[in-house]
Structures are given as C-alpha cells and as structure tokens.
Amino acid sequence: MSTVLVVEDTPSEMALIASFLKDSGYTVISATDAKEALQKVTQYKPDVVVTDVVMPGMSGFELCRSLKKNPETEKLPIIVCTSKNQELDRLWAMKQGADAYITKPFSREDLLRALKSVVV
Known part of the structure; x- marks a missing residue:
C-alpha cells in the first residue's frame, strides 16, 4: 500500500486524517509544518x-x-x-501544483476518493 505524508499543524485534524488512512491500509508519516514536510519528503520518499x-x-x-x-x-x-472552501482557493491550489483539493470538514470517503484519484 502507499505511504502518505500528512502535513497538518492541528493535532486533532492530524489524528483524524491519520486514523482514516491507517484504517484503510496506508502507511502514514506526519509533519506539523511545511519545512518539516520538505525534510520528510527527501528522507522517506x-x-x-x-x-x-x-x-x-x-x-x-x-x-x-x-x-x-x-x-x-x-x-x-x-x-x-x-x-478554505472558496472556488478561488481551489483554483489557486491547482495553479500551485495541487493534484486534488478537499475541504474540511471531510469524510473518510472524501479523503480516500481524493487519494485514489491521484495515486496510480
């Protein structure tokens, strides 16, 4: 199964996302900010x-x-x-290189659907 790096600074959100992913068979690596995420991307791929x-x-x-x-x-x-649930935010995210965009609050199904859409 795939390894997912979750970058989230709110502990409750991190726990929710990690539990959804782990329960679905994904390996989860966590980072609490973008700088840590850049290091972990290099380290864990x-x-x-x-x-x-x-x-x-x-x-x-x-x-x-x-x-x-x-x-x-x-x-x-x-x-x-x-x-951030405005259409402008979604468009800006895609312009920055995002492959999928989901808004909080989200369901487990929303998260898994987004994952399946980007991971081959």
Missing part, C-alpha cells in the same frame, strides 16, 4: 502528500510550489486538505 494550507511559517500553497519546482519531487501527487 512518500507516494503522496496531504497538506493543510494555513500553517505557521510556510503555507501549504508554498509547499506545493516548492515540491513541484524540484525535479526530484515534481511528480509527487499533492492533495490540499483545508477549511
């Missing part, structure tokens, strides 16, 4: 990244740009998982 947008320091949008600019990670699928 996950199959997909699920990231929040609003985080201290670097935003999820900046994380997307950084990963997509790097030749080693440009093909890494990214799912943005955020409470």
